[in-house]
Amino acid sequence: ARIERQIEQRTLMLSGVSHDLRTPLTRxxxxxxxxxxxxxxxxxxDVDDMQRMLDEFLNFAKGAAEGEPEKVAPHGFVRAIVEDAQRGGxxxxLLPPEGTGEGMVKLRKVAMRRAVDNLISNAVRYGSQAEVSVMLSxxxxxxxxxxxxPGIPEERRDEATRPFSRLDPARNQDKGGGVGLGLAIASDIARAxxxxxxxxxxxxxxxxxxxIVIAR
Ligand SMILES: Nc1ncnc2c1ncn2[C@@H]1O[C@H](COP(=O)(O)OP(=O)(O)OP(=O)(O)O)[C@@H](O)[C@H]1O
Ligand SMILES: [Mg+2]
Structure with a gap:
């Protein structure tokens, strides 16, 4: 509990700082x-980059626990996310549903959508196409x-999931500037x-x- 409290305080402080920095940046x-x-x-x-990093950090700090869990039909939920991504070009x-499970699953919709979105944007940024599938048991x-x-070699997968970590900056250079939070956020949300x-x-x-694997 003490560790959790300390992390929480640190996150609060960092989001305070991030938030305060937005005003001078606007100026x-x-x-x-x-x-x-x-x-x-x-x-x-540079200012745009800084702004984007702050926004992403604030999103991260907002946390995975955002929103109340709601019952959703998982395939339809994911289909809507994929369709939005398709409309965004x-x-x-989306592959056909898998598994014999039926019914609804409790999800924090806003957070889970962000997690799936992050994975899709990585897939199309580091690859050229993405396939999404839902398995319900x-x-x-x-x-x-x-x-x-190119995938991520096994020994670097933990590293890739850490906040602010980007692998192989040389390889990423022409892929647009990320800040290295996408997988950390998705992993936090899965854990939540x-x-x-x-x-x-x-x-x-x-x-x-x-x-993203969760028990129902
Ligand atoms: N689908 C993928 N294929 C290959 N490498 C990946 C993939 N997804 C992530 N990575 C590697 O893992 C690193 C961390 O990914 P993450 O999504 O956390 O950050 P990012 O994509 O660099 O930036 P952000 O998501 O914050 O815009 C990436 O920089 C990239 O090197
Ligand atoms: Mg990413």
């Missing part, structure tokens, strides 16, 4: 808009996201549901296979 953006565009452009890009497909729900990218995020290798596509 900097304003100030930059008044100077010569050519000089300002790289600085504006992402190469992602009597006892567990598994939401799986697979891709055709009494489950886990499990990383493996996709037998279907050869890239990463990321499973």
């Amino acid at each position: 900097m953006r304003l100030g930059l808009s008044m100077i010569n565009e050519e000089d300002a452009a790289p600085l504006l890009a 992402r190469q992602v497909a 009597d006892r567990t729900l598994r939401i799986r996201v697979e891709d055709d990218g 549901h009494g489950g886990v995020l499990r990383l493996g290798e996709s037998a279907r596509l050869g890239g990463l296979r990321a499973d």
Whole structure:
């Protein structure tokens, strides 16, 4: 309990700092808009980066416990997420439902959607296409996201899941700047549901296979 309290205090402090930094950042953006565009452009890009990192951190700090658990039909829930991603122009497909389980599962919808979204955005960022599938049994729900990218070698999977850790920055460079929170957030959210995020290798596509597995 003491460790938990300490983590909570530290997270609170960090989100306080992150939040406070947004005001001066907004001022900097304003100030930059008044100077010569050519000089300002790289600085504006830095300000944008900082803003994005703060936003992501604040999301992270908001935590996995967000929202009350609600009963949802898992396949329909995931289908809606995939359809939104498709409308956003992402190469992602939903596979047919698996497993013999029936009925509803209690989920914190906002948080779980964020977790699945994070896995999909990784899949299409590091690979070129994603496949999502839902397996429901009597006892567990598994939401799986697979891709055709380079995957993550077994010995680096723990590291990849840690907050702010990005593997192989050279390889990631042209993939857009992430801050390294996507998997940490997904893993936190799985845990808040009494489950886990499990990383493996996709037998279907050869890239990463990321499973959120929770007991029902
Ligand atoms: N589907 C994937 N295929 C290959 N490597 C991956 C995949 N998903 C994550 N990784 C590796 O794990 C690292 C951590 O992923 P994570 O989602 O936590 O952060 P990020 O994608 O770098 O940034 P963010 O998600 O915060 O925008 C990534 O930088 C990347 O090196
Ligand atoms: Mg990511």
